[in-house]
Amino acid sequence: MSEKFTKSMARNIFYGGSAFFFLFFIALTVDTTAKLPERDHRENITEQVVLGKKVWEVNNCIGCHTLLGEGAYFAPELGNVYKRFGNSKEAIIGFIKSRPVDGIPGRRSMPQFNLSDEELDGIAEFLKWTSEINTANWPPNIEG
Amino acid sequence: MQYQSQAVAKPYFIAAIGLFVGQIVFGAILGLQYVMGDFLFPEIPFNVARMVHTNLLIVWLLFGFMGAAYYMVPEETETELYSPKLALILFWVFLAAGVLTIIGYLAVPYATLAQITGNDLLPTMGREFLEQPTITKIGIVIVALGMLFNISMTVLKGRKTAIIMVLLLGLWGLAIFFLFSFYNPENLVLDKIFWWWVVHLWVEGVWELILGSILAFVLIKMTGVDREIIEKWLYVIIAMALISGIIGTGHHYFWIGTPEYWQWWGSIFSAIEPIPFFMMVIFAFNMVNKRKRDHPNKAAMLWAMGTPVMAFLGAGVWGFMHTLAPVNYYTHGTQITAAHGHMAFYGAYVMIVLAIISYAMPLLRGRAAGNSKKAQIVEMWSFWLMTVSMVFITLFLTGAGILQVWLQRINENPMGFMEVQDKIAIFYWMREVAGVIFLIGLIVYVTSFFIGGDEEEASS
Ligand code: HEM
Ligand code: HEM
Ligand SMILES: [Fe+2]
Numbered sequence: 355m356s357e358k359f360t361k362s363m364a365r366n367i368f369y370g371g372s373a374f375f376f377l378f379f380i381a382l383t384v385d386t387t388a389k390l391p392e393r394d395h396r397e398n399i400t401e402q403v404v405l406g407k408k409v410w411e412v413n414n415c416i417g418c419h420t421l422l423g424e425g426a427y428f429a430p431e432l433g434n435v436y437k438r439f440g441n442s443k444e445a446i447i448g449f450i451k452s453r454p455v456d457g458i459p460g461r462r463s464m465p466q467f468n469l470s471d472e473e474l475d476g477i478a479e480f481l482k483w484t485s486e487i488n489t490a491n492w493p494p495n496i497e498g
Numbered sequence: 499m500q501y502q503s504q505a506v507a508k509p510y511f512i513a514a515i516g517l518f519v520g521q522i523v524f525g526a527i528l529g530l531q532y533v534m535g536d537f538l539f540p541e542i543p544f545n546v547a548r549m550v551h552t553n554l555l556i557v558w559l560l561f562g563f564m565g566a567a568y569y570m571v572p573e574e575t576e577t578e579l580y581s582p583k584l585a586l587i588l589f590w591v592f593l594a595a596g597v598l599t600i601i602g603y604l605a606v607p608y609a610t611l612a613q614i615t616g617n618d619l620l621p622t623m624g625r626e627f628l629e630q631p632t633i634t635k636i637g638i639v640i641v642a643l644g645m646l647f648n649i650s651m652t653v654l655k656g657r658k659t660a661i662i663m664v665l666l667l668g669l670w671g672l673a674i675f676f677l678f679s680f681y682n683p684e685n686l687v688l689d690k691i692f693w694w695w696v697v698h699l700w701v702e703g704v705w706e707l708i709l710g711s712i713l714a715f716v717l718i719k720m721t722g723v724d725r726e727i728i729e730k731w732l733y734v735i736i737a738m739a740l741i742s743g744i745i746g747t748g749h750h751y752f753w754i755g756t757p758e759y760w761q762w763w764g765s766i767f768s769a770i771e772p773i774p775f776f777m778m779v780i781f782a783f784n785m786v787n788k789r790k791r792d793h794p795n796k797a798a799m800l801w802a803m804g805t806p807v808m809a810f811l812g813a814g815v816w817g818f819m820h821t822l823a824p825v826n827y828y829t830h831g832t833q834i835t836a837a838h839g840h841m842a843f844y845g846a847y848v849m850i851v852l853a854i855i856s857y858a859m860p861l862l863r864g865r866a867a868g869n870s871k872k873a874q875i876v877e878m879w880s881f882w883l884m885t886v887s888m889v890f891i892t893l894f895l896t897g898a899g900i901l902q903v904w905l906q907r908i909n910e911n912p913m914g915f916m917e918v919q920d921k922i923a924i925f926y927w928m929r930e931v932a933g934v935i936f937l938i939g940l941i942v943y944v945t946s947f948f949i950g951g952d953e954e955e956a957s958s
Contacts (some may be wrong), residue, residue, distance in 0.1 A: 360661050361726055364733035366662070370738040379744045380651045382763065386691070389757050394687040402577065404684045410683075411624025412612040413654020423831030424690065425626055427543050428532070429914035431831065462535030462916070467609070484686060490761070492753035494828060497912045 369423075393488040406480025409473045418464070420498075431498030436485040438496050443478040449475060451476065463482060499861045501572035502581035509589050510565030510861045511855045515944065517558035517596065520605075522937050524551040528839055529930040542604065546929040549603050549629045553594075555843065556627065557596045560599065560638075563593075565647055565670075566712050567665060569858045571649045574715070575656025580648050588644045594638040606755055621682055625693055628679045650672035660729035661718075664736060665711035671704030676727030687755035694750045701842070702743040702771060709809070709850050710736050710778070716802045716857050731781045735774045742770035749821045753830060761823035761944055768821045770812030775846075778806035795860065795868030797877040797946075801853035804857050804885060807844025816841055816892065833925075834899035841892040851883075852943075860953070868950030879948040883939025892933040900926035 390396075409418070418429040438444035450469065457463040469477070499505065531537045538547070572579050579585060593699045599603075602611045615631035617623050622632045629944045630638070646669060652713040653662055678695040714732045718725060748764025782803055793799060819831040829835065832890065860869050868874060913921070 359730070359731040364730050364737065368733045368737035371737050372744070375741050375744045379747065382745075383691070386751075386756055386760075387688070389804070390685075390687060390755065393753050395758070396685055399684060407684060408621065408684060411621065412617060414545045414549065414608045414611045414629060414839060414933075415625050416624065416626050417548050417629070418543075420831040422690065422752075425831070426545065426548055427831065427833055427836055428548075433803065435665045450580070456534045456540040458533065460536055462531070462541060462544070465540055472885075481895070487687060488557045488756040489753045489755055490758050491826060494829065496499075496912050497906050 395483070395486055398483055399488070400479065400483075402476045402479035403483045405473065405476035406478070406483075409469065409477045410480060413467050413469075421484065421488065422487070423492065429464065431493060432481060432484075433487075433489070434485050434493060434496065434498050436482045438498065443475070443482060446478045446481060447474045499864075501578050503582040503585075503857075504569050504572050505771035505862060506579065506582050507565040507584040507591070507786035508857060509586070510561050510568065511859060511862075513566060513589070513593055514558045514561035514851060514855070517554050517561065518776065519940060519944065520600070520788075521551055521554035521558060522933075522940050524548075524554065527935050528549075529926070529933045532926040546603055546608065550600055552627055553602065553629060554596075555602075555768045557592075557846050558671050559851060560591070562847075562855065563669070563708055566708075566851070566854045566858075567645065567649055567669060567775060569854065569862075570665065570712070571652050571662060574659045574662040575653055576657035579653060579945045580655070584644060584648050591637065592641045595634050595641070599639050600633065603629075604850075608737065613855065617778050620680065622680055625682070625689070627677075628693070628699055632680075634918055635676075639673065639676065641937075642669075642676070642678070646670060646673060659713050659725070660732060661714050664707050664714075664732060668704045668707030668711060672700065672708065675699045675704060690754045691751070691756065694747055695907045698750055699744070701846070702768075703740060703744060705847065706739040706743065706774065709805075709846055710739070712850050712854050713778065713782065713802065713805060716853055717785045719857065720795070720799055720802065721785045721788065722792040723785045723788050727788075728785065730786075731777075735777050738770070738774035738777060742767050742773065745942060746771050749823075749826065752826055754825050762903050766824045769818065771821075772810065773819050775806065775810040775814040779810050784807045793867065795857060795874070797874040797881070798853060798856035798868070800878055800881050801849055801856045804881065805845065805849040805853055808841065808849055808885060808888075810845070811889075812838065812841030812843070812845035814893070816896075832899045832902050832907075833895045833922075834903065837895035837899055838894045840895065844884075844888045858945070865953045868953065869946075870949065870953050872951040873946050873949040876942060877948055880939050880943035882944060883938055883942060887932045887939060889933040891929050891936065894929040894932060898922045898929070901925070 387472070415432070416425040418426050420427065422433040423431065435446065444498045448468065451474065453464045453466045493495045522827050524547050527538065527542070528544065528551055531544050531547065568579065568585055602819065609955065612629060615633050617632055618630045622635055623629060649669070653666060677694055678692050681692050683689050710732050714728050718728050721916050745763050746768035748760040749768040751760035752763055786803065820826050820838065871878070901922045902918055905913045905921060908916060920950065
């Protein structure tokens with residue numbers, strides 16, 4: 355790099371540039387959070403949805419599945435599973451309930467979590483609410 | 499080793515390598531579960547093994563960063579560490595917290611772990627990479643603050659070089675952004691937005707300062723090039739990293755419920771993110787060409803040159819591949835993501851930690867400059883085994899990802915997820931073979947520490 359461009363100039367670009375773009379990032383974040391309510395439909399976050407998110411977390415579902423494309427890639431996307439299962443909470447509950455304890459020989463299998471009826475209803479409500487988030491049309495098709 | 503207190507870096511480096519071995523063993527288990535779904539089921543389900551794999555990665559990299567800091571700070575500031583004793587206490591606290599957490603993952607169901615560690619009081623668990631019990635997270639914060647106090651006090655009483663200021667800023671940033679892991683709102687969209695303040699602003703933000711600073715330190719030591727030149731490069735690189743990387747967070751805000759304008763901000767700024775990685779390559783090779791001495795530690799040189807190259811490939815090239823919104827629409831959350839995640843983490847952060855260990859460990863063990871020729875040759879073999887097998891892991895996952903995207907997302911008659919997984923199993927088998935070679939490379943690496951012989955002389 356040329357002699358005229360000194361270390362202190364480089365340092366100033368670093369501090370100035372980083373500070374500027376960090377402040378800009380905060381401004382964008384504030385704007386985003388202001389626009390979110392119409393996209394995430396938070397008015398529909400019921401007690402069941404809150405419980406469902408907790409069940410999702412304490413069973414580490416994200417360790418196998420993606421949710422809105424984030425997580426692990428071992429098992430199907432669940433952001434749209436409510437729609438994939440024909441807009442049916444019962445189908446989701448039935449699937450989770452029926453997982454064999456010892457797995458399926460030779461194949462990937464979901465653990466049996468022994469959830470209570472309340473927890474099952476919560477997780478289904480949570481996945482239903484998630485499927486209604488405005489995700490700019492993602493995923494490309496119903497398979498997720 | 500010029501300062502007594504640098505010695506505290508040694509246990510940090512040893513622990514890092516030990517946990518690295520654990521990480522890769524669990525990586526191999528995961529790879530096998532991909533093709534033999536019932537392997538270790540239900541004793542160690544995939545999600546548990548994955549947590550162990552990724553959390554060990556993060557913890558051993560943190561051990562590496564802390565060891566690097568304790569090694570570099572006295573030498574750069576030209577004064578002994580403020581409190582070597584505190585550094586050793588924090589080492590044991592961190593190791594205990596890390597090991598207990600891993601044992602917790604393996605010994606009891608995750609839901610039980612959440613319950614006995616009081617997750618209900620402050621729920622932070624169950625989110626990718628942030629699976630640790632809340633008390634472990636608090637422990638991490640305490641260890642980080644203790645370390646920051648220790649090295650900040652040292653810097654205050656000593657020489658303040660650009661390298662050390664950048665390192666300090668990076669480590670402070672690491673601790674501060676980790677605090678967002680305690681924010682877990684009931685609204686999933688908000689949760690996801692701020693989850694990335696930890697994950698993205700770490701690897702494409704403040705960690706790059708740590709990476710740049712360690713690289714600059716090793717290059718000064720090994721090439722003898724003028725500090726003014728090296729530090730000027732360092733500032734330019736990290737300036738580009740943060741200017742692109744902060745708004746670049748937007749490449750994770752395309753499809754999680756956030757407004758559409760992020761498709762523009764995220765695409766444009768993250769498309770600039772490869773530039774600082776490219777500059778690191780130019781920087782490293784330039785400095786080596788201008789070198790004023792031939793350092794006898796050839797193995798450390800190899801790691802130091804390999805880091806920018808592999809970081810540019812993994813983060814720069816593989817990152818760019820899927821970062822534009824119209825592409826990411828199809829690749830989001832597929833094996834393409836996994837391919838990129840592996841090579842980027844390996845190239846940037848695994849390799850820089852192995853570079854500083856390779857440079858510092860011989861000195862910490864009382865050798866003049868480098869290990870014996872024999873030991874170095876074995877270490878260089880491990881470099882090539884691990885690096886080449888990582889290239890193949892990445893290529894096989896990319897192959898799997900392209901097919902997955904095609905069959906499941908682009909095809910007119912899209913196939914279901916599990917059906918596609920069966921169709922692309924051959925790629926997972928090949929990835930597992932490459933993974934086993936990686937593990938062999940790592941065993942060779944560990945072996946290199948136990949090879950004696952005449953050590954290399956220090957050159958002027
Ligand atoms: C024996 C070699 C390895 C194998 C077989 C392996 C395998 C795996 C598998 C199967 C996953 C889970 C993917 C999923 O969610 O479906 C994973 C995740 C991950 N591994 Fe590895 N791994 C290996 C080595 C490494 C190394 C050396 C690193 C670090 C440089 C690493 C970093 C990661 C990261 C960051 C993730 C999370 C990826 C993401 O969320 O996109 N792995 N690994
Ligand atoms: C050393 C630096 C980097 C590391 C360690 C890294 C690591 C990762 C990891 C582990 C993920 C997966 C996160 C998850 O589990 O959801 C990811 C995602 C992603 N990375 Fe990076 N990355 C780095 C740099 C970059 C750069 C420079 C770019 C762009 C040029 C980039 C673009 C992306 C994109 C677009 C995704 C989202 C993929 C998706 O939609 O599924 N990364 N990165
Ligand atoms: Fe990112």
